[in-house]
Amino acid sequence: MKCNEIEQFINSYMELDENDPLRIEIEAHLFDCEHCSSLLELDYSTISFSEYPFDDTDIKGTNIDYINKHVMDRIYAEEAWYLPIATKSYQFSRNFRRNIAMIIASCLAMFSIALFVFIFDYKEDTKSTIAANVSGVVDIANANSINLVSSNIYKGQIPVASISDPIVMQVVPTFPQYYVALSLLGIIMTILLLNWFTRTRS
């Protein structure tokens, strides 16, 4: 809008609705144009807001750090996995850490026992395999608690070490290897669990 256009509305624009686009246009022009606003005797130079600043002393009393901490706590409470790792490892309580240490220790003990059993039991088993090889199907007989007498009977009658038999028998000594596999799996799980613990808050 130009100044001469404004002049014809200047005395009546106040009667327009507050949201009337024409009124908004006129007032926007009056805001920018010193010439037109002086016609309304609205001289802004008399009010200098910068001379009358808002009093900031009221705000200085507020604890900015407190607000900051409060907001961050809320964020972390909701999204715990975002917590920086350095802070997290120290969030565990003493009890919690002791329990975790105990669980890990018992896992390790189980692992070493399994390893021990594997190494020594395996040798014994190989011996029994050799023995079994001699008698053929002896182990099946043993499992049915038919002892020496019956095996003696077999010994006498069945020829030693047929070609097909050892394949069946070797299943028995491989059994302790499952312990090793299981405990390795356990260790991997423990590491994953610990990793997960470090990413959560106590």
Place this chain on the structure above:
Amino acid sequence: MTDSQIIREIKDGNVELYSELMNRYQRRIMAFIYHMLKSAKLESLAEDLCSETFYKAYRSLHTFREIDATFSTWLYTIARNTVLSELRKQKAAYVSIEEVNMEPIISDAATPEQQLLINERMEKVREAINKLPEKQRSAIILREYEQMDYQEIANILEQTVSSVKSLLFRARASVKQQLEAYIEQDKSSDDYERMNQK
């Protein structure tokens, strides 16, 4: 680090940087919220609303697009909406003029007379601003005290630039009117004193 770099880092999961972003804007947002609440005499809520604002901003950080607004403008928008919903909740968006006038002018008797007058005027300007309707008040605080440009204010108030100028025009006219009444009253009391002295 610029704001946008920090925001990108936060979106990538580096959440602790949000604290840095807060440090940059907290004082200004706090001041804005404080002055918005003052006319409803709810300034005690400013701290809560300030932390609410920053929390909301964090929650919707993924919707923030730099093409549309700067981060500070966006924060002021959230702050204003937070204040408005609080005021609506408190059903005290506008305090009646009588109530404001009842409030005694805070003055310090120990300061010299000149200082007293300035304080009084300052208080009058603030009072006048507090009496403005919410939109005019927001506009004038953002313009005069936060030194924002018209486009930024328009974004925050969700108005056109012309509307913002119109709001500022009304606000200034209204403040001037109120101050004139005060100055005239001041003058007439001076005249009265002078007459008495004669």
